[in-house]
Amino acid sequence: MQTNFTAEQLTDPHVAASEKILRKCVHCGFCTATCPTYVTLGNELDSPRGRIYLIKDMLENGRAADAKVVTHIDRCLSCLACVTTCPSGVDYMHLVDHARAHIEKTYKRPFMNRFTRAILAAVLPYPSRFRLALKLAKIGRPLQGLMRAPALKPFAAMLALAPKHIPAPSPFSLPAVHAAKAEKRGRVAILTGCAQPVLDPAINEAAIRLLTRLGIEVVAPAGEVCCGSLVHHMGREEQALASARANVDAWMREIEKGGLDAIIITASGCGTTIKDYGHMLRLDPAYSEKAAGVAALAKDITEFLASLDLPANVPKGLTVTYHSACSMQHGQKITMAPKQLLKAAGFTVREPAEGHLCCGSAGTYNIMQPDISAALKVRKVKNIEATKPDVIATGNIGCITQIATGTAIPILHTIELLDWAYGGDIPQKLRGFPLA
Ligand code: SF4
Numbered sequence: 066m067q068t069n070f071t072a073e074q075l076t077d078p079h080v081a082a083s084e085k086i087l088r089k090c091v092h093c094g095f096c097t098a099t100c101p102t103y104v105t106l107g108n109e110l111d112s113p114r115g116r117i118y119l120i121k122d123m124l125e126n127g128r129a130a131d132a133k134v135v136t137h138i139d140r141c142l143s144c145l146a147c148v149t150t151c152p153s154g155v156d157y158m159h160l161v162d163h164a165r166a167h168i169e170k171t172y173k174r175p176f177m178n179r180f181t182r183a184i185l186a187a188v189l190p191y192p193s194r195f196r197l198a199l200k201l202a203k204i205g206r207p208l209q210g211l212m213r214a215p216a217l218k219p220f221a222a223m224l225a226l227a228p229k230h231i232p233a234p235s236p237f238s239l240p241a242v243h244a245a246k247a248e249k250r251g252r253v254a255i256l257t258g259c260a261q262p263v264l265d266p267a268i269n270e271a272a273i274r275l276l277t278r279l280g281i282e283v284v285a286p287a288g289e290v291c292c293g294s295l296v297h298h299m300g301r302e303e304q305a306l307a308s309a310r311a312n313v314d315a316w317m318r319e320i321e322k323g324g325l326d327a328i329i330i331t332a333s334g335c336g337t338t339i340k341d342y343g344h345m346l347r348l349d350p351a352y353s354e355k356a357a358g359v360a361a362l363a364k365d366i367t368e369f370l371a372s373l374d375l376p377a378n379v380p381k382g383l384t385v386t387y388h389s390a391c392s393m394q395h396g397q398k399i400t401m402a403p404k405q406l407l408k409a410a411g412f413t414v415r416e417p418a419e420g421h422l423c424c425g426s427a428g429t430y431n432i433m434q435p436d437i438s439a440a441l442k443v444r445k446v447k448n449i450e451a452t453k454p455d456v457i458a459t460g461n462i463g464c465i466t467q468i469a470t471g472t473a474i475p476i477l478h479t480i481e482l483l484d485w486a487y488g489g490d491i492p493q494k495l496r497g498f499p500l501a
């Protein structure tokens with residue numbers, strides 16, 4: 066695509082990077098077919114190609130964002146299906162990141178929209194605040210039906226998503242060193258995370274149990290914070306970069322202390338962002354090198370387990386439908402490891418039709434865009450249920466929370482099934498279910 070940026074505009078490194086991305090797009094439109102918002106809404110401006118044109122026009126003209134651009138960029142899930150599909154290698158992820166930061170700097174949103182986003186940014190990344198918010202949501206749930214005005218829909222969505230049962234805080238969510246329980250063959254750090262340890266602490270408990278049984282020392286370092294992805298996708302760059310720097314510092318301390326073979330992440334949404342820390346902090350001379358080193362160590366738990374040669378198990382007689390989170394398949398390009406691990410562990414693995422389409426979770430998307438999100442959830446659940454699984458497995462807490470509100474089939478993190486298959490207890494969520 067031809068671009069018309071001035072030499073002066075290109076002195077801004079963010080504009081220069083986006084210009085390179087824009088030039089790669091050849092308008093072919095292949096990406097539209099796999100874009101969940103285009104498939105749902107049928108509007109070219111809600112397709113990757115349409116959004117690319119809007120971003121190009123805004124940046125080239127050095128304009129502040131306007132309501133039209135904001136509407137269509139806000140509707141983007143950042144699912145990155147378009148990146149997987151694009152034959153020209155257009156780096157839509159970094160283009161839309163730049164657009165979102167530009168919107169945040171140049172556009173004044175309506176009051177309720179600003180208020181809702183400010184609440185999400187102030188609550189979700191902080192586990193103690195998030196836990197309190199979930200408790201309040203339990204009390205407020207009866208009010209959900211009254212929140213029909215468009216500006217209140219995000220609050221209704223929050224109430225609908227809040228779990229009925231909030232798990233007790235887990236000791237595994239605290240900073241600690243978990244010693245290897247077999248002959249030691251490695252040392253890793255694990256990201257404790259922000260929303261996940263509140264919503265589902267069993268995920269990291271399972272990861273730590275399995276890794277230590279396999280001879281891996283697992284450190285949950287002091288000083289870790291949210292990975293920054295929730296605010297990054299809202300365009301709040303400074304808040305996201307502050308989180309990234311804090312995590313780089315926490316992991317660098319562990320690298321200096323005892324070395325790390327990997328930084329294990331059990332939420333693929335976080336993994337996509339942490340693997341991008343090198344890019345996010347590339348313009349910060351104090352952090353660029355350290356961030357790139359940390360990003361290179363980041364591994365999804367299934368990616369790491371795939372390198373450990375787990376033994377093949379006898380079949381368990383249980384059918385698992387694997388839902389590949391967008392951040393797993395499109396963001397990190399991890400497609401085979403989770404399925405191969407589940408098969409080797411003795412599960413029969415199925416995959417739903419339209420596996421490339423997002424479930425509608427996408428960070429805070431299911432709160433901020435509840436209607437599109439709900440349509441995608443219905444479509445995803447229909448495709449999953451058609452495979453008639455005993456259990457659904459996935460690698461991202463956002464998808465677990467989203468899909469669980471649309472089906473009675475238990476949905477677990479892949480690591481919970483693997484921990485069970487390799488000597489752990491049956492996952493709490495499966496107790497009482499009539500499993501084959
Ligand atoms: S990231 Fe997803 S929703 Fe956004 S343009 Fe690409 S395919 Fe569409």
Ligand code: SF4
Binds near residue numbers: 117152154
């Ligand atoms: S598939 Fe790639 S090159 Fe084609 S329109 Fe989409 S982003 Fe541009």
